[in-house]
Amino acid sequence: MATEVIVPALGESITSGIIAAWNVKEGDYVEKDQVLYELETDKITSEGLAEVAGVVSLKAEEGDEVDIGAVIATIDESASAPAGGSSEKSESTAAPAENETPEKKSDAVSPAVRRIAEEENIDPASVSGTGKDGRVTKGDMLKAQPTSRMPAEKSEAPAPKPAAKAPAPTGERTTRKRMTPLRAKIAERLVAAQQEAAMLTTFNEVDMTAVMGLRKQYQDAFVKKNGVKLGFMSLFVKAVVNALQEVPGINAQIDGNDIVQNHFYDIGIAVSTPKGLMVPVVRDCDQLGLAEIEKEIINYATKARDGKISIDDLSGGVFTITNGGIFGSMLSTPILNAPQSGILGMHTIQQRPVAVDGKVDIRPMMYLAVSYDHRIVDGKEAVTFLVKVKQALEDPARLLLGV
Incomplete structure (x- = not known):
């Protein structure tokens, strides 16, 4: 008796995927729930598990594009396990x-x-x-x-080569590989966002002295109580929620000829992964504490790194925060995550001289950028929103008092 291995449905908008890798070979004996393959789609990468134990026969190759519901392998349940266990086990554990x-x-x-x-x-x-x-x-x-x-990898930088030296004649000067479905979809969405929205960016800067002092003062107690560190991102999420409540026009989106006003606060957090940029969504941030937001962000970062992000994790956000500062970015103009009408860009913190009460002081400063859809968000609303974020971060007590 042979059981078919069928590509499962992964979401309404996903119709096909590419077999990124087979984790078994033709004729291998597999155990139930063993990982058989990795499937890349335009949204996520998922793993396929064996529903039964038996000998596997492959019907598709790595790199093949397969439709949802397609049969890509069969498992012969009547075949008995080889002596000493499955072929994978014997290979992986053999000395x-x-x-x-x-x-x-x-x-x-x-x-x-x-x-x-x-x-x-x-x-x-x-x-x-x-x-x-x-x-x-x-x-x-x-x-x-x-x-x-x-x-073979060395920690020290290789010695510089003479500029006039020509490349080895036998070496390849270029390589070509197929764009993954996820990368192709990211490219498509970014271009569409620029073509379909009247996107504009406004800038400001925030003095991070109060936030950094808050973290330093209460970090040990926060970790002891909650088991996670107090990071910048949870404070930025709370500042954004506060600003969205003050300027609800940012928390809206265009649907045809209608403007849809959102009354909830699901915030997307851009996460860089080996497969590309993903934006998992932290739900109901207005109802979560700082520790709960930090735990959600850590959970999503782990899932994204391990390729476990689901469609539901990426759906339904009303606003996005992206932090280019972790890579050293000083200033950028973030691109909207359609159909959202706003995105906040965080940047690297730099010690800079600023005027404080008529005197020059060295402060940890960060540039902030908000890109917005000018079709429904006026400049006044966007600037006011960014000022509210700035005020909340420079005086964190505002987040506790809701002012």
Whole structure:
């Protein structure tokens, strides 16, 4: 008896995906709930599990685009497990020969793990596996620290080459690879946002002295009580919610010829992942405390890094916050996350001389940018919104008092 492996429905708007990697080979014996493949769509990357145990027969190859509902493999349940357990188990747990090299040992891991090992120069043998029977998973590789880098990688910068030296004649000057569905969709949405909205950006700067002092004073007590650190993002989320309540015109969107006014505060937090930018949504931020927001952000960051983000996690936000400052960005003009009408860009904190009470003082300053849809948001509303965010951060007591 053979059980079909069918591409499952992942969301109303998703009709197909690309098989990014097979984690098994033709003829392998698989256990129930073993990861068989990774499927990339224009929104998420998901893993397919075996519904039954048996010998697998592949009907599609890596890189194939497959429709939702398509049969991509079968599992023969009548086949018995090989002596000593499944082929994957025997490969992954077998002791290497004395002369076996790390490269040969990597053949026992999944194609996704091998791909990350090659792209990021990480030795799978040095990574602690959390998968079945200690197998190194894709998530383990993405979380690997620099100490897990392959020996061939050197920490010091290579010596500069003479500018006049020509490249080796046998080396490739360019490489070409297919754009992933997720990257293609990101590109499509970013271009559409610029073409469809009358996008404008306004700027301001915020003195982070009070926020940094607050974190320093209460960080230990906050961690002890809540188990997470008090970060900047939860304070920015609260400042944004406060500003949206004061300037509700930003919390609206265009639907055809109608303006839809939102009365809830689901805030999207842009997260950079190896697959591209994702924006998971923290729900009902007006009802959450700082610790709850921090935990939600940590949870989403972990899910995004491990490729576990779902469609529901990315849907329904009314406003987005993006933090280019973690990469050192000093100033930028963020692009709207359609159909939202506003997005806040955070930037790096820099010590700068500023005038305070008639005297020059060195303060930790951050530039803020708000991009907005000028079709429904007037300049006065956008500027007022950004000033409200600035005021809440420079005087955090406003967030507690709701003023």
